[in-house]
Amino acid sequence: MLIIASLSCGLIFGAGLLVSGMVQPAKVLAFLDVFGAWDPSLAVVMIAALAVAIPGFRLANRRSQPLLAAQSFWPTKQQIDPPLVIGSTLFGVGWGLVGLCPGPALESLATLSPGVIVFVAAMAAGMMLHGAWQGVQPTIPSDGAVAGVADG
């Protein structure tokens, strides 16, 4: 059941990215291009998603446990630390260069576009590079898996 629920949520999420235009890098870049011919569509995507998600998460938080699992992996991290700031900056630069963030990039694999395949391979390499780098950091406790769950 957990697998079917996850698959269905992935489908709905993918449909949302598709309908909203988030899968089109040209549209994403037009939103980010505030000094050019600005397309505010993605602000509407964000507002609509939050209009559903804010009451939805409030409701989910009230339940003691999810319907199909023993426990919720509700994020616990709260501190605004250098990794958050540096990581988000690097991500933003990469996003602005091509107009693809992880969701639309993975979804676009369906088109078998060579550029997308190369982008996703590089993205996976970047993620594994972070995993390897974190593995040799003595000061950071080995909570990589927890950190991944902690934020999303």
Added chain:
Amino acid sequence: MANFTPLSAAIGGGLIGLAAVLLMMLTGRIAGISGIFGGVLQFGGGDRGWRIAFLAGLVLAPLIAGWTGHAMPSPRLPASWTVIVVAGLLVGFGTRLGGGCTSGHGICGTARLSARSITATVIFMAAAIATVAVTRHLLGG
């Protein structure tokens, strides 16, 4: 604002929010794509089944749309392979270091009213806007 599409943006955004809420209510997981994908890539990492199922659904969506006559157009990407590879590396490393991306911090974290996620969202939005401003208007790309 010639290309402004508020209706499809609102419907699509609503679906994204609905998927994130359903995933939390049903499975107790956060719909953060970089976290889900990163977990699949982790050596010796367990808990892979639901992650792979979610990503399969994500890729299946445009295929189903294609079968019903709404094929997804191939995304337009920069001509330079170097730019594509550098951007992919930055997105991969950056989202893992920062603990999330547009979905995990931007939608789920912001919806939980987490100051950490809202800060991340403001930073990656600002960095992306600055990058587009430099590449399109300063360098004239």
